[in-house]
Amino acid sequence: MNNSFLDKNQKRFVEELKEFMRIPSVSTLPEKKGEVERAAEWVSSRLQTAGIKNVKTMETRGHPIVYGDWLSAPGKPTVLFYGHYDVQPAEPFELWDYPPFDPCIKNGRIYGRGATDMKANVLLPIIACESWLLETGELPVNVKFLFEGEEEIGSPSLSEFMEQNQTLLASDLAVSADSGQMQEAEPATMVSLRGLAGVQIDVQSAEGDLHSGLYGGAVPNAIQALTNILDSMKRKDGSIAIDGFYEHVEERTKQEREDMNKNYTGGEDFKKSTGVSHIVGEPGYTIAEQTLTRPTLDVNGIWGGFQGMGVKTVIPSTAHAKVTCRLVPNQTPDEVIEKLRNHVGAHTPKEVRAKVIPLAGRAYPYMLPHDHPGLKAVEQAVQAVEKKTPAMLRIGGSIPITGLLQNQLGVHTVQLGFSVFDEGMHAPNEFYRLSQFQKGQKVYVQLLQELNNCLS
Amino acid sequence: MNNSFLDKNQKRFVEELKEFMRIPSVSTLPEKKGEVERAAEWVSSRLQTAGIKNVKTMETRGHPIVYGDWLSAPGKPTVLFYGHYDVQPAEPFELWDYPPFDPCIKNGRIYGRGATDMKANVLLPIIACESWLLETGELPVNVKFLFEGEEEIGSPSLSEFMEQNQTLLASDLAVSADSGQMQEAEPATMVSLRGLAGVQIDVQSAEGDLHSGLYGGAVPNAIQALTNILDSMKRKDGSIAIDGFYEHVEERTKQEREDMNKNYTGGEDFKKSTGVSHIVGEPGYTIAEQTLTRPTLDVNGIWGGFQGMGVKTVIPSTAHAKVTCRLVPNQTPDEVIEKLRNHVGAHTPKEVRAKVIPLAGRAYPYMLPHDHPGLKAVEQAVQAVEKKTPAMLRIGGSIPITGLLQNQLGVHTVQLGFSVFDEGMHAPNEFYRLSQFQKGQKVYVQLLQELNNCLS
Structure with a gap:
């Protein structure tokens, strides 16, 4: 098929x-619930425009x-296309050079929250289907399409939804x-993802501030x-001091490590792109690893006591932190949460009480x-398009859908998106390259x- | 002189x-500036009502x-009466059982922010002078009266004000x-106070959150x-690990320690009044000491990263804490701030930058x-009034005026207030006993x- 439809419709x-990016569909903020729903309606309507059938917004x-x-x-x-229409919060707003929810284009880049994660990528399979249907009628x-609005908060509803809609979602590949x-x-496809598990720790000392x-x-x-508690979780050398944390971690083979390191364009670039002065981390492993x-x-966050201007000579009676872990094959979210809980129990000074509350966002690692x-x-x-072989990437992030599809429906997922990892995902001044679009x-x-060729 | 004037005017x-407590004169909150000024005007007007001359509100x-x-x-x-008309913030409001700025009386106690610290006490010398002047004409x-509006933020303007008004403030005793x-x-007078010095620590790792x-x-x-930095400041045994922190600390004599401990009604009461399960602190010293x-x-406070509901898998690039120290004779605020700065410098992991900013509230210890x-x-x-000898209290808090009067004007300060230390100073449900009033x-x-008898 030629690409005349695409060329004609680029504008x-x-x-x-x-239009899609103008909807501030921030899933983590309760006050944005209406905007998240508006984004769902937008996607639903766009699918219909593309000629997709049986489109529904499901509670x-x-x-x-x-x-x-x-x-x-x-x-x-049958192929199931997955994406999410929700975005991260844009705060702190003052760090943006562009309005986060009024996208603008500069030098072939579109700036705004959700540009690279992942509103542009959401449109790719829809546009591709539209193109086929309009050009060939089939x-x-x-x-099948599955677009969720909770990826940025760890996809808490997805497991139950899959459970209840097994037939609807049945497919050969996602x-x-x-x-x-x-x-x-460097075109790429992701072949592994890390998992995610985390807890909030609430400490109480006295009945009230003193x-x-x-x-x-x-x-x-x-x-x-x-x-004390947080400091006990990591060793000075950067390794994690939670008892048994590395117990089930699957070591990569020598060959895998070599391949990964060969493909990685390391150290100095990494410092430059992040602005950190020193790389830290587990001894014996490269940045890639x-x-x-x-x-x-x-x-990920900490708070307690007086945070205002000036001085308040208070002895705070409560303090809070959120801690998350990225997991790798053979760790499970439940296991890691349990280990975190045990560690906090063992390292809480006797004079205070600490509660450990599992956070909603959990994901299994995936390969x-x-x-x-x-x-x-x-x-x-x-x-065929780029005249290059895509790199097989292992990725440090987590996408709950992959583990869920595999565990609940027995469906594997291939990953194909056109974001570049320097595009400020989750950060101020997020953008996406229109050339990649x-x-x-x-x-x-x-x-x-x-x-069709490969799966038939 | 009999007390008929007092008896007649109690209501x-x-x-x-x-009326005074209804003014939310919270000195630390910029948005309350007008209210703080309103409180100053209230005091000024009350002094005039009492027959005090030359009353002025000075910038x-x-x-x-x-x-x-x-x-x-x-x-x-000539005696200089000192007090402050500002109050601590009332936050968190939800912990109050009474409106913090609409005082109410229950069982002989008046509840509200500033009740015990120190709006009732401010009125004592004013009412006493009013009583003398109305009953005897002299x-x-x-x-002299000096009422400031910045005690709760460490009296940052007082030193300069004293410098500029030495003659105005000259007196034999404060x-x-x-x-x-x-x-x-148990009536009491405070014969020693601790000093205060503190810093804000700002840590930066990457250029932005990652x-x-x-x-x-x-x-x-x-x-x-x-x-890491904060954890390095205290040892597990409760002692302070800042290099040289105890260097100039004057040890009390055996006799002084015995006296102090004899008068102190310790351990279990202390736990009960605070709700803490264990007493912590420097080994070898009693709670009183x-x-x-x-x-x-x-x-006193810490903040950084994501503090909202749910999960945000961010690696925070900045984090902040406020740390204050109470000082005892022979420590000085400048010396302690310098030691804090050096400690932070020596304990900052090499991969981040830490800034140390001295906080405005400083006080010398006083005896x-x-x-x-x-x-x-x-x-x-x-x-004469209570038929009891007042206890000579050493106090753990700080009142900058005492050190300033001594250092800048050579004037000593005696302390006489009628607050009881269970009245929720700086805390929710602050109150004051009307019997003490x-x-x-x-x-x-x-x-x-x-x-007149003792100083003449």
Whole structure:
């Protein structure tokens, strides 16, 4: 199929992307519930425009899931396209040079929250299907679409939804567009993802805040107790000191490590892109290994006591922190949460009480078998358009859908998205390259054909 | 002098106290600037009502200082009465059972922010002078009043104000009403106060927050670095690990320690009143010593990263904490700030930058010579009204005025206030006993006479 439809409609697609990005569908903020629903409606309407059938916005306990399908290719394989229409919060607003929810284009880049994660990528499979349907009246395979609105909060409703809709979602392969590549000139597909598990720690010392003039010197301080606990979680060398944390971690083979390190364009670039002065991390592993195949622990937030201007000589009676871990094959979220809980129990100073509350966002780590036919389809589609073989990336992030599809429906997922990892995902000044947007559409058009070739 | 004026006017005084407490003069909150000024005007007007001359509200770089005097007793000593009309923030509001700025009376107690610290005490010397002037037409001594609006933020403008108004403030003795006692039935005067010094620590790791999926495992985390720093400041045994922190600390004599411990009604009460399960603190010292004559270090507040509901898998690039120390004789605020700065410098992980910013609230520790004639005046006034000798209290809190008066004007300060230390100072449900209010007025009436007797 030629790409004349794509070429003719590029302006429209960019306008659509802008419209989509203008909806501040921040899933973690309760006050944005209406906007998240508006984004679901937008996606639903866009699927219908593309000629997808049976489109519906389905309720969950949280934000809705948008489903649609086109199943008029009997005997052909069925492919489930996945994406999410929710975005991260844009705070702190003052760090943005562009309005986060009023996208603008500069030098071929579109700036705004959700640009690279992942509103542009959401449009790729939709546009590809639209192109096939308008040009040929049919698709090379049967397709289903599943777009969720809770990926940025750890997809808490997805497991139950899958449980309840097994037949609706049944398919031969899933394709996730929530993916990307290291460099603009290096197409890539992600073959492994880390998992995620975390807890909130709430420390209480006295019944209420106390005056350091009256009590200072003799009563415990909740913040200091919390810093004891947090400080005990990592060793000075960067390794994680949670008892048994590495117990089930699958070591990569020598060959795998060599391959990974060979493909990684390391050290100095990494410092430059992040602005950190020193790389830290588990001894004995390269940056590539640390960020892709090793488990991690980070304190994501901390708060307690007086945070205003000036001085308040209070001895805080409560303090709080959120801690999350990235997991690798064979760790499970439940196991890691249990280990975190035990560690906090063992390291809480006797003079305070600490509660450990599991956080909602959990994900299993995921690995695609290297000989999976879906991978071949992706390779061939990329090769056809870009004249390059995509890199097989291991990724440090987590996408709950992959583990859930595998565990609950027995469906593997291939990952094909056109984000580049320097595009400020989750950060201020997020952007997406419009050149990648166009390229991505062409590869997805090709992919529909290759999926039929490889899966049939 | 009999107390018929006091008896007749008790209702009015309580109504005045309520009116005064209704003004939310929270000095630390910029948005309350107007209210702080309104409180200054209220005090100024109340002084005039009492018959005090030369009343003026004087500008400073911060909140105004209210001055007034009555100097018509030539040849008699001059006494400077000190107090502050500002209050602590009432947050968190949800922990109050009473409206913090709409005082109510229950069982002989008046509830509201500023009740015990120190709006009721502010009225004591004013009412005492009013009583003398209305009953006798004169005062036994010359008096000056100095009421500031920045005590709760560490009196940052007071030093400069004193410097510029040395003649205006010249006096033989200061009397601070910002004082109290351990038990309702035990009158007391404070003979020593701890000092105060503190810093804010700002840690920065990367240029901006980073995604733990992409970078987790290899980049520093500002919160974790801050917990390293804070955790290094105290030893597990509760002693302070800042290099040289105890270097100049004056040890109390065996006799002083015995006296102090004898008077202290310790352990179990202390746990009950605070709700803490274990007493912590420097080994080898009793609770009395820890809270009164030993220096302390507390983290008063901490913040960084994501503090909202749910999960945000961010690696925070900045984190902040406020740390203050209570000082004892021979420590100075500048010295302690320098030691804190050096400690942070020496314990900052190499992969982050830490800034140390001195906090505005500083106070020198203060001790009144045990043979000072002002102390005798206080003893005799209390003895006359209460038929008891006041306890000589060492106090763990800080009142910058005492050190400043001594260092800048060579004036000693006696402390006489009628707060009881279980009245929720700086905490929710702050209150003051109206029985103490009445008793305090009588003692202050007597004190004016005794000051003339002892200082002449």
